[in-house]
Amino acid sequence: MNSAQSQLSNQLNLQQQQGVKQFLTFIMADEEYGVDILTVQEIRSWEEITVLPNAPEFVKGVINLRGTIVPIIDLRLRFGLPSTDYGPLTVVIVIKIEFEQGSKIIGIAVDAVSDVYSIVEQDAKAVPSLSESNNCEYVAGLVNVGDKMVALIDLQKTMNI
Template sequence: MMQEQATVGTQRHKGQYLSFSLGADDYAADILRVQEIRGWEKVRTLPDSPDYVKGVLDLRGTIVPIIDLRVRFGNKQPEYSSTTVVIVLSIKVPDGRTHLVGAVVDAVSDVLDIDSSDLKPPPEIGGAVSKRYLDGMVSLPRGMVILLNLDKLFDPGELNSLYEKAGA
């Protein structure tokens, strides 16, 4: 939950983020964007989809595209285990609407309270995740956690194409 905290001479913001793992790396997403967390289950595949698009599922009448973030971030052969989950996220598109997207991750870790003053900008070097998808990074006792910008990570044009293929 975003809440403002006044400090001496400056304004700070504290937010809560759901952390999750993709392989050995820790990522996090704004907790207010998380709709639900589901165990991994088989989904309906879509023809002519990128390899990281696993398909769609029917979530109480809403068609939700399922994107395997592990594959999207470079793991070509992820394992599906008892800890593999789908995080259903609310994504904002430029016209003001929101879409639901399911993100497959290795495991959900915990909820982090992160102060905006602790955020560091992403480095200028390349990597598995383009820095345009990142809101920042934070160092914690357990290691570095990367905060994802969900609206940029899930490209609106790509989402619209997936919804059309699914007939939604």
């Protein structure tokens, strides 16, 4: 047990040294996005939500996460994508983001969870800055996994609400 653990942590260390990080990816409007798996707290299904008055459109409301009040962000709306209906298949990824003032726990509603990839961070390519659209600033970089492209999300910027 112990040796297995140390092996695992060794492996993790090694991976970190080589700049390898694991990313959880999810699907939104047929595109794949990734977040650092270490920020992910849990994955929940959509549940009834309490609406916050006068909140921006992408803030759907708050839920009770075992006694903590956690806001839920509709990432589609945040990224300027058309919204869809929420159903039992809608997934909420609960992530913990470190801000300067401390960490915050926020849920993001996405279409579906996809996969976990090991990605070398240096391989990420910058987003081409052609478009004036402000949605690109939320993407930290683009990486290729096989023949797919995954957009890595800059959580600090995205969730700075």
